[in-house]
Amino acid sequence: MDPLSQLLNDGHNDRHEVVNARFTAPWALTGGAGARLVAVVVAAGQAWCHVPGSNPVALTKGDLVLLHRTSYAIGNDPRPPTRMAECAALSVTGSSLQGPTRIIAGQYSTFPENGAALSADLPSCIYLSAASWEPQLLPMLVNEASQITLAQRSVLRRLLDLVLVEALREWCESSPARGQAWLRAAWDPIIGPVLSLMHDDVAHPWTIHELAEQVGCTRVSVASRFHALVGQPPLTYLAQWRLNVAAELLENTDKTVTAIAREVGFTDPFRFSAAFVRRYGCSPARYRLGGSSTSAQA
Structure with missing residues (x-):
């Protein structure tokens, strides 16, 4: 999606x-x-x-x-x-x-x-x-x-x-x-399906090899084409997307931080919290209270 x-x-x-x-x-x-x-x-x-x-x-x-x-x-x-x-x-x-x-x-x-x-x-x-x-x-x-x-x-x-x-x-x-990167990428016949795979199952431990296999292309072609259209490597984009989804869940649900971490693909809630702080400048708990000090960058 x-x-x-x-x-x-x-x-x-x-x-x-x-x-x-x-x-x-x-x-x-x-x-x-x-x-x-x-x-x-x-x-x-x-x-x-x-x-x-x-x-x-x-x-x-x-x-x-x-x-x-x-x-x-x-x-x-x-x-x-x-x-x-x-x-x-x-x-x-x-x-x-x-x-x-x-x-x-x-x-x-x-x-x-x-x-x-x-x-x-x-x-x-x-x-x-x-x-x-x-x-x-x-x-x-x-x-x-x-x-x-x-x-x-x-x-x-x-x-x-x-x-x-x-x-x-x-x-x-x-x-x-x-420069509307994701708009071009979303309608690309190769990268569009790659994005859909990541968006539809954000918790899955995707690899470049598996994504390429799913869309019937080589790892090199998927990686280079993704970077050209989106402006960053596939797994970097996926990491940021997971935190975007987590932020939205923190803001709009009552799920625990541990549950949200699992839902977006983190098996370790401490690693999730550390990644979240790097992204948003505050802990997940503080973000839920409206304490974000930085805005997400796509």
């Missing part, structure tokens, strides 16, 4: 902050950098997107913006706000039942640590103009949002997931020089 699938399938990925609203000026949709990932679609009308360090971007019907770990302001005003939001929660002002602008937005507020491979490659803002791509699912999302139907909120969440995948695929394929 690739990191994007892991993100969308993760049971702890609570995406309750979904906006489907019309707006009349003055209006704004804002959020702070604590938000892991925010998808914003302009379903009708126009808007301006403001992100720190970047020029304002004019948005029109059919445009999509992905915001990653950044504060932002989307609204009718082309002038940047004097102060960006600090709270990660979506904040909405100026909504109106008959407003000319409709915005659909979803916030992935608990982006798991085992999505760190994805997180490391995403820029703070991805802008996809309606004139530059032809999404298949975006019209379905807009159509669903414009009606009053049963289970609409649940349907919008699922359609947003699919539009997110479509948008990331478009971004990856249209900007191959951007």
Whole structure:
């Protein structure tokens, strides 16, 4: 399973902050950098997107913006706000039942640590103009949002997931020089299956020989191709992935440190704790209490 699938399938990925609203000026949709990932679609009308360090971007019907770990302001005003939001929660002002602008937005507020491979490659803002791509699912999302139907909120969440995948695929394929390592690797006919093997059974004591055997290639070809696409050796990536998964389990479950160590492939909880400290700068127990001093690097 690739990191994007892991993100969308993760049971702890609570995406309750979904906006489907019309707006009349003055209006704004804002959020702070604590938000892991925010998808914003302009379903009708126009808007301006403001992100720190970047020029304002004019948005029109059919445009999509992905915001990653950044504060932002989307609204009718082309002038940047004097102060960006600090709270990660979506904040909405100026909504109106008959407003000319409709915005659909979803916030992935608990982006798991085992999505760190994805997180490391995403820029703070991805802008996809309606004139530059032809999404298949975006019209379905807009159509669903414009009606009053049963289970609409649940349907919008699922359609947003699919539009997110479509948008990331478009971004990856249209900007191959951007360095989105795992995105290229996940769709590679050799390394994609290797990643799936490691992600699907993180506790297995994988070796280069076994991974190569599983995908029908030589050890040299798997090792060199993996390093070229992902930027690090397979077993180094696996070691980091195990700790990413462990961090997510510490944050979102009540399992003991020893149980989590076994679940991610460590037979010795002391070795697990030592590796975790090297990765996150604190012990697993302290991390569970919110004491991490470093962020994961993919």
